[in-house]
Amino acid sequence: MNKGETILEVKDLKQYFKVSRKLTVKAVDGISFDIKAGETYGLVGESGSGKSTTGRSIIRLYEPTGGHIIFEGQDISGHMSKQAISTLRTKMAMIFQDPMACLNPRKKVIDIVAQGLDIHHAYSSIEERNEKVYKMLEMVGLSREHANRYPHQFSGGQRQRIGIARALIMQPDLIIADEAISALDVSIQAQVVNLMKKMQKETGAAYLFIAHDLSMVKYFSDRIGVLHLGHLVETGTSEEIFANPLHPYTKSLLSAIPHPNPRVEKTRKSFTYDYATSGLDYTKGKQQKVTDTHFVLATDEEFETFKKNAGKPY
Template identity: 55%
Template sequence: MNAAVNAAANARNNEPLLSVKNLEVTFKNGNTSFTAVRDVSFDIMEGESFALVGESGSGKTTIGRTIIRINPASKGEIYFKGKRISGIIDKETDSWVIRNIQMIFQDPMASLNERATIDYIVSEGLYNFNLFSSEEERREKAFRALRDVGLLEEHAERYPHEFSGGQRQRICIARVLVMEPNFIIADEPISALDVSIRAQVLNLLKDLKKERGLSYLFIAHDLTVVRYFADRIAVIHQGELKELARTEELFSRPLHPYTRSLLSAVPLPDPDLEKNKKLLVYDPATMHDYSKGLPSWREIFPGHFVLANDKEAEEYQEMYR
């Protein structure tokens, strides 16, 4: 009996918290349309920090906004805790998604209501979903969320313009935490911050992951940031996933030429090395020959996937033998 229970528990633990399957997102404007995301699939496990990395316009933010149902999916499906959350869903499921999946937006200066107090901003989700039985309980939840991000209770009566960029991003994180979500989408949460406080916010997110058992989709363009924060990294270019691997595996054995071009752009701490390094420019027209076979998603090394045809897959295997 115990063996059967343990087997069932292990099976549950191996189930992804979030599954994105063959996702496509197309935007239409009259008779014209633009496909921002094409056939994207990935899983995020419970307690994992999963990073989606690519340059501006690659579709990474679109994916995050589609997961949280801001953008509709044109094709494909998204599952959270085994329940489909894409497409048409009932009102109860929609509320369940909002409570359990929260998003930290990129610009802390634009994502806070300047006319509202911090107390109201942090408590807005509690008001919308009636998640308190008394005013005393509501205030305690808001205060606890502020304390968790390193702010003080007296900050609750102030307004956003009274805070620095780093403090405003902490308020945005408190607004997310008060909902007690399982999963957080962090859309470039430090890109608008000064370098001196980026590490503080990253460390805060890592500490909250340990304390609350959170899972993250971390959207970024900076590979040095995701190397510090993420367990696995997926690289996206022009709406397509190009490579996916565990973080150190990706850095030690980059396969796809686009991944290698991103890594070549990472600044080096040594001025002489930085001055003499060679930047790799990704040019799909010259770097891929698909006349003898179209690319497909394949596992080159254990847990290390790349978009490649047969010839490229062989070359990638030979690179690290």
């Protein structure tokens, strides 16, 4: 797809899990956003906010309870046609959070990375298959010699590179990175994110970048969506979200970012937000437009209050 075209459109996505006859957990409760070809959309929020569930619902690891997921013009939320299934499995890929748990310990790296090629028979000879794997390993900073090793013989950063290679081998148009750097050391995180940015430039793939490290999300993402309790409370460009956050939950997240300067950090004040005592009701809110790209979930009264408090220190 051409850069700037909408590759993924999520409309009123709901993902509920029935725990018992009386209890249903609303992990994702009616969120809407879109991702354009070649861009990175960051999804942030605290643990349990519904970030990973959203990613897994989009790639159909979960059956969505409601809403629509439009990927490259095809609805993949309900019963899918053979063409839609083929598009989903070849043009969308996922990088998982735990770089060890998602790799088969009994398989060599060459077979792990080539899994997509093997399933879809995307080669004419075994030599072509192996050559594709070798090229992909070199692209992610590994060598041909690594192809015949097992996952336990690698470090955490190297395992995540193997996971990235496996996700990219089919040349997908959309990659869902589910907390892909959270299990890594800080120095390795920077390497992996820079690698992902480099691969994006070379392949033109779009990313749904799920994370809770806001500084890394700001560095990597073009636009950001803030999730809380299964609701998308605010969305906008990275500059808008960080320079002018409107929703109190977004303000509380940003205020918790530690500052590298110890003098500034000593005087930094974090803003506490408690939904139970805030007086806000996400179920009654609607998307209020601030700019062409900046939206916040609020009722009319809440939105006026947000605007009055916009720009004030938190």
